[in-house]
Amino acid sequence: MSNMSNWKNVNNCHRTSKNCLNWAKEYLKEQSANLIAEDNGICVQINDLTECSGDAELNQRKGKLIPIIDLNLEFEITVEEENDSKRPIKEVVRTHLIPLLKEQFKNLGNDMVETHSKDVKIESSQLGPATPPRAVTPIEPSQIHTASTPPRPATPTTSNSDTVKSSAQKIINTTNISEVVELQTSADQIYETLLDPGRVAAWTRSRPDIFRHVGSVFSLFDGNVTGTMVELVQNEKIVQTWRLKTWPEGHFSTVTIKFEQASDFTRVHINQEGVPIGEVDAVRNNWQSYYWNPIKNVFGYGALI
Structure with missing residues (x-):
């Protein structure tokens, strides 16, 4: 297989793939920039996305575009608090900041498809006849x-x-x-x-x-x-x-x-x-x-x- 991040194969597999990791990193950095969660005198703000590793790929299999996302994220944060207890900080992150991140990131897959679909889409005329499903024959x-x-x-x-x-x-x-x-x-x-x-x-x-x-x-x-x-x-x-x-x-x-x-x-x-x-x-x-x-x-x- 080629080392290129974007490749197409229209011969046998009817599958394409594009590595979107760099795009995902910029997308997540933008979506999480300056996000703030506050509770009980504690303010937690995201300064930067410092680590984004793993998989962010857009795949086409038999005409279907499937985003595959498996990422490890690390953030740099600033904490302002009225006391020195660490437990409330963790609770603010868990109960307030994490839900905010999930809300910001919920469209990652759909936005990946919209942004990169043109790079992996193969016209149906290039795919050839579809193989009928096999109900009982194990995959080779x-x-x-x-x-x-x-x-x-x-x-x-x-x-x-x-x-x-x-x-x-x-x-x-x-x-x-x-x-x-x-x-x-x-x-x-x-x-x-x-x-x-x-x-x-x-x-x-x-x-x-x-x-x-x-x-x-x-x-x-x-x-x-x-x-x-x-x-x-x-x-x-x-x-x-x-x-x-x-x-x-x-x-x-x-x-x-x-x-x-x-x-x-x-x-x-x-x-x-x-x-x-x-x-x-x-x-x-x-x-x-x-x-x-x-x-x-x-x-x-x-x-x-």
Whole structure:
């Protein structure tokens, strides 16, 4: 791949990409300049955006423009206060300044599309015929253009456990995982983010095979995660079989994801049954590092601090 920040490919992948990091830095610096939050005699003002690193890209996949944003920001601030307590300062930043920043930055993705779409847009006449969706065929690695490292497959080990699954060839000791994640958006948005192919492509940084009907096979991250949709209740629940590529052949866990809508956020309850013993830490890390963290960063569903 070329090192140029803006490149186009109209041959096979039907995808374009533009690095917008420098533009994003100037945009965020302008939007946050001299922003002030005040409370209880404490005034916090942003002087400058001193660090802006990470990813800010505009991608086109099959005619859809998708902004991918995963940034680390650091600010220089000035604090004026009537007392020397540090805790109130932190509270002012958390409860007043952060919401102001989120409000200022909420249009970053849309503005990126409007500003740079002409640089990555390919006319439909150049794209050629679209490939029909495949409902049950896993994605071939050779067809994927990936911009990130897929989840780290865990190394199978054996140990004792409560649950034992047997097959004709081997006994697989398994256990269960339960976690709760809070995302600052509505249940319907999370449901769409986990199932819509365009959104999944944004947070996985790869081309997924995923379809929103029961019985369909899905494949993510270069085929490192595969499974089948078992149950779909719109905006309420997703049940799927799920496995890592390096798990014993034919062994799948069962993942149940339930959405609990709160006043201004959603609790996501994840229960995974049948995880091979010895892989619990790796599986937990994969959910956090390759699902929830990218979803929070790309779509802004997580707190800034």
